[in-house]
Amino acid sequence: VRVVLAALSAALVVALPTALAGSAADPGISSSAIVIGGTSPLTGPAASYASVARGAKAYFDFVNAGGGIAKRKIDYRIVDDAYNPANTVQAVRRLVEQDKVFAVFNTLGTEANLAIRDYLNQIKVPQLFAASGATTWGRDAAKYPWTIGFQPSYAAEGLVYGQYIPKAKKAKVAVLFQNDDYGKDLLANLKLGLGRSGSKVVAAEPYQVTSTDVGSQIAKLKASGANVLCIFATPTFAIQAYVFANRLGWKPLVINNAVSGTSNIMLLASEGGKNKLVEGTITTTVLKDPTDPRWNKDPGMKQYRALLAKYAKGANPNDVYHVYGMAVAYETVSLFKRLGANPTRVALMKAARSISSPNNPFLLPGVLVKTGNGDNFPIQQGQLQRWTKGRFVPVGGLWASKRN
Amino acid sequence: LTPRTQRIVGFLAFAAFVVVVAVLPSFISDFKAREYSYVAIYLIALLGLNILTGYTGQVSLGHGAFMAIGGYTTAILMAGNEQFGGPLSGGMKDLWTLPIAGLVAGLVGLAFGFPALRLSGLYLALATFAIAVAMPSTVKRFEEYSGGGQGIQLFGIPELTGSITNVHVLGRSLTPNDWMYYLAWSIALVAFAGAWLILRGRTGRAFRAVRDSETAAVSSGVSLARYKTLAFGISAAYAGVAGGLFAIASAFVNPDTFPVALSIFLLVGIVVGGLGGLSGLVFGAIFIAFLPLWAQGQDLGSLLPDRIIEETQKPGGPAIVYGVVLILLMFVLPNGVGGLFRRIGQLITNRRYSRSK
Numbered sequence: 001v002r003v004v005l006a007a008l009s010a011a012l013v014v015a016l017p018t019a020l021a022g023s024a025a026d027p028g029i030s031s032s033a034i035v036i037g038g039t040s041p042l043t044g045p046a047a048s049y050a051s052v053a054r055g056a057k058a059y060f061d062f063v064n065a066g067g068g069i070a071k072r073k074i075d076y077r078i079v080d081d082a083y084n085p086a087n088t089v090q091a092v093r094r095l096v097e098q099d100k101v102f103a104v105f106n107t108l109g110t111e112a113n114l115a116i117r118d119y120l121n122q123i124k125v126p127q128l129f130a131a132s133g134a135t136t137w138g139r140d141a142a143k144y145p146w147t148i149g150f151q152p153s154y155a156a157e158g159l160v161y162g163q164y165i166p167k168a169k170k171a172k173v174a175v176l177f178q179n180d181d182y183g184k185d186l187l188a189n190l191k192l193g194l195g196r197s198g199s200k201v202v203a204a205e206p207y208q209v210t211s212t213d214v215g216s217q218i219a220k221l222k223a224s225g226a227n228v229l230c231i232f233a234t235p236t237f238a239i240q241a242y243v244f245a246n247r248l249g250w251k252p253l254v255i256n257n258a259v260s261g262t263s264n265i266m267l268l269a270s271e272g273g274k275n276k277l278v279e280g281t282i283t284t285t286v287l288k289d290p291t292d293p294r295w296n297k298d299p300g301m302k303q304y305r306a307l308l309a310k311y312a313k314g315a316n317p318n319d320v321y322h323v324y325g326m327a328v329a330y331e332t333v334s335l336f337k338r339l340g341a342n343p344t345r346v347a348l349m350k351a352a353r354s355i356s357s358p359n360n361p362f363l364l365p366g367v368l369v370k371t372g373n374g375d376n377f378p379i380q381q382g383q384l385q386r387w388t389k390g391r392f393v394p395v396g397g398l399w400a401s402k403r404n
Numbered sequence: 405l406t407p408r409t410q411r412i413v414g415f416l417a418f419a420a421f422v423v424v425v426a427v428l429p430s431f432i433s434d435f436k437a438r439e440y441s442y443v444a445i446y447l448i449a450l451l452g453l454n455i456l457t458g459y460t461g462q463v464s465l466g467h468g469a470f471m472a473i474g475g476y477t478t479a480i481l482m483a484g485n486e487q488f489g490g491p492l493s494g495g496m497k498d499l500w501t502l503p504i505a506g507l508v509a510g511l512v513g514l515a516f517g518f519p520a521l522r523l524s525g526l527y528l529a530l531a532t533f534a535i536a537v538a539m540p541s542t543v544k545r546f547e548e549y550s551g552g553g554q555g556i557q558l559f560g561i562p563e564l565t566g567s568i569t570n571v572h573v574l575g576r577s578l579t580p581n582d583w584m585y586y587l588a589w590s591i592a593l594v595a596f597a598g599a600w601l602i603l604r605g606r607t608g609r610a611f612r613a614v615r616d617s618e619t620a621a622v623s624s625g626v627s628l629a630r631y632k633t634l635a636f637g638i639s640a641a642y643a644g645v646a647g648g649l650f651a652i653a654s655a656f657v658n659p660d661t662f663p664v665a666l667s668i669f670l671l672v673g674i675v676v677g678g679l680g681g682l683s684g685l686v687f688g689a690i691f692i693a694f695l696p697l698w699a700q701g702q703d704l705g706s707l708l709p710d711r712i713i714e715e716t717q718k719p720g721g722p723a724i725v726y727g728v729v730l731i732l733l734m735f736v737l738p739n740g741v742g743g744l745f746r747r748i749g750q751l752i753t754n755r756r757y758s759r760s761k
Contacts, residue, residue: 082665115656
């Protein structure tokens, strides 16, 4: 009898924790799938960013075709929010409460992510890799432990431009910026970077996301007599800025922020080569540019092209936002691999706060994705580049932000 | 049908509708209840807009702006604006802010009604469109009052009833989503009855007279100035209450919460629902609440082939579907759903009439 009892209790000791672990599985995890979801502007003023979600989905489809992660497929649900934060709130509640997602992932836009942050943190659902460079994601991680960003912060980016400009010329700087946290973050840190170099901001004109064009802003900025134009704007408005400035016969040095400083947008802005103002534009990036011949034989970019052709039919491979999507999906897959057979939301956030990924195939060589020890900014490096004869050429080596 | 039977049928239909609204949450998922509360919110705004546009003949493309005024009134009364450097400390419970939201928006509507007297038709539409366009920027301009582009967060503050915990009301325990549903629909039903009462009497007759012919209305002793501004005021007050509820339901406001597109959607809503009728507006509200989701293939996953769902999730896809559905609907129901109701009513009347002969 004793032997039987001992065997029984031993069985209990072994079985109990597994039984408990089984019953405590978080929503969105089943034996065959991990459900995650996020909003994306499929329509509206920022619809060009829809490619971010599409690129990520293509990468997940590729991973799923290879058997998924621990036999689970990633079910990534994309909901359109038309870049309107009120829609984001509704869509995210829908994803969490109806679709029962495990984590909210890759939601795009600063205001969109701000609008859902309190909700997600109170109900303890991960807000994974917010697609926005607002500094608050990393800075306020203690207050919002369920939120983490991905790309370099706008603060770091603004600072880098501010430090670059005086090296190029003694400048009078004019700034076009989006009238929200994103634009203001860039502008404030640009000024910080300029410091006492003698170059300074002589004019700054905001525009609203809801406005239709930035013609009047550009005219005012030109009138300020500036010889450097900083464009802190999303793609549609950035292209307009080039077009209007060119029509007015203004020939400043242009600094274009990373969110629109991509080759596909630059080609559009060059109006088929008619607009010479794009030439010499300075921007920063962390992504491998699909149009850059340097990466023709790069295994990461070969994979990118193959995946996009197979899993996102009809998508334009030269659209760099797809690369961003794949880069962020790659890191997500690595995170889920680390979670093993029983992923939990708590474990996901813990893993997200201790990333060390030096070889993301879609990011520039040398760019680390790294968090841990109080560092809550996954990417803190970048590469300045100059638009020269229809493509970007690197300027100097990688920069790294120390402050943020 | 005689007017008397018509009224009885109408009353019975309304009673049946109240019953449906009351029991619906038992048949749908908890989350769906939240989505249906947005139908009630849009219904309130549509009722207001139809009083102005459908009954008084004054086109407004700016009702999103009146919703914004209501939404911000509610949000600031609840959360205050001290955190942005403003003068108000907030602290008012969500429910009590709604009458004030309606009042503030109504007063702004009345004030706008005066200059609007000089405009009519297309010119009025443009003037109201201008408020809709200017509203988001205006809100951002006064950052210390409104929190600027970052908006005002209401989720989790004590003034919001039921952020994540259940709400106890009348001896029942409601989930936050069910609470929102019953709150929004109670107000919507009262608003519906209110609109019916306003429109059935003297005031409603004056409104319709203004719509049908201003000259004839004036010569019958109807004061154009009085009734046009009154229609603007009532209509804006409805939009204000809807905006306040919208802020509570979203637990968040920001200038882009009330974009120009919202004003246009509201106009689409009353056209789909049927101008100059009330019951059809429920369908108009369902249309603007759900079509953007359906256009993305959400909820329809099992009904449509994967190929189509895939197309709608491409950039721009939902907008195309939305447009096509709207065009088709206007072909099939040129007078909106309300027009369909009226036609059915007419058919029955005609049959009865010809039989009795």
